[in-house]
Amino acid sequence: MIYIFHGDNTSQSYSAFSQNLDTKANFQKFKSDVKNFDIDQLSRFLNTASLFSENKAIIIENFFSLPKNTFDKAVNTINSHPEYDYLFWQSKKIEATKLKIFPKAEIKIFSLPETLFTCLNSLRPNNQKDFVVKYQNLLSALPFELILFWFKNTLRRQLTTYSKFSENKLKQAYLNLIELDYRSKNGQLPLSKEDSLCRWALNLMD
Numbered sequence: 001m002i003y004i005f006h007g008d009n010t011s012q013s014y015s016a017f018s019q020n021l022d023t024k025a026n027f028q029k030f031k032s033d034v035k036n037f038d039i040d041q042l043s044r045f046l047n048t049a050s051l052f053s054e055n056k057a058i059i060i061e062n063f064f065s066l067p068k069n070t071f072d073k074a075v076n077t078i079n080s081h082p083e084y085d086y087l088f089w090q091s092k093k094i095e096a097t098k099l100k101i102f103p104k105a106e107i108k109i110f111s112l113p114e115t116l117f118t119c120l121n122s123l124r125p126n127n128q129k130d131f132v133v134k135y136q137n138l139l140s141a142l143p144f145e146l147i148l149f150w151f152k153n154t155l156r157r158q159l160t161t162y163s164k165f166s167e168n169k170l171k172q173a174y175l176n177l178i179e180l181d182y183r184s185k186n187g188q189l190p191l192s193k194e195d196s197l198c199r200w201a202l203n204l205m206d
Contacts, residue, residue: 006090007110017089027057034062056084
């Protein structure tokens with residue numbers, strides 16, 4: 001059986017991936033990721049008889065990001081051994097055309113809530129009141145660490161593309177956000193981490 005876990009909500013997708021992996025405690029395992037994947041090692045693992053267990057599980061992170069030539073060879077190898085379990089986790093949403101390569105796979109997609117993007121889009125000058133409402137809604141939908149990640153990601157993107165904020169203000173806000181992240185992880189914030197992030201955003205929009 002092939003299990004595929006993907007989507008923008010990497011925290012939830014990886015958690016589900018890990019929970020499935022926990023059920024394979026008695027399986028002989030092959031583990032790899034896109035950086036150190038070796039098709040020959042996979043082939044040897046699949047074609048070598050096990051002395052300890054008849055069950056085998058192949059666990060590969062970001063399998064769908066392999067170079068095309070390697071990916072195609074791996075797909076052929078996997079299809080030649082349908083008797084084993086395959087667990088694939090991808091750190092983003094997989095294209096529909098690639099998912100069709102394994103038509104019988106059990107696919108789990110984990111998407112981010114729309115409240116995240118409406119909140120991020122509300123980060124614009126003089127929009128404090130609207131932002132606060134959307135931010136409060138977002139706090140009940142996602143863990144703080146994931147919210148902070150997306151705030152930083154949004155500012156990084158705006159630094160290299162387009163932003164409604166001036167370049168100097170954006171750069172300073174990004175540095176302040178990195179500092180907030182550091183102090184949050186070390187328990188050095190004078191306010192709660194949620195309130196600190198809200199105050200940071202309000203200062204940016206002022």
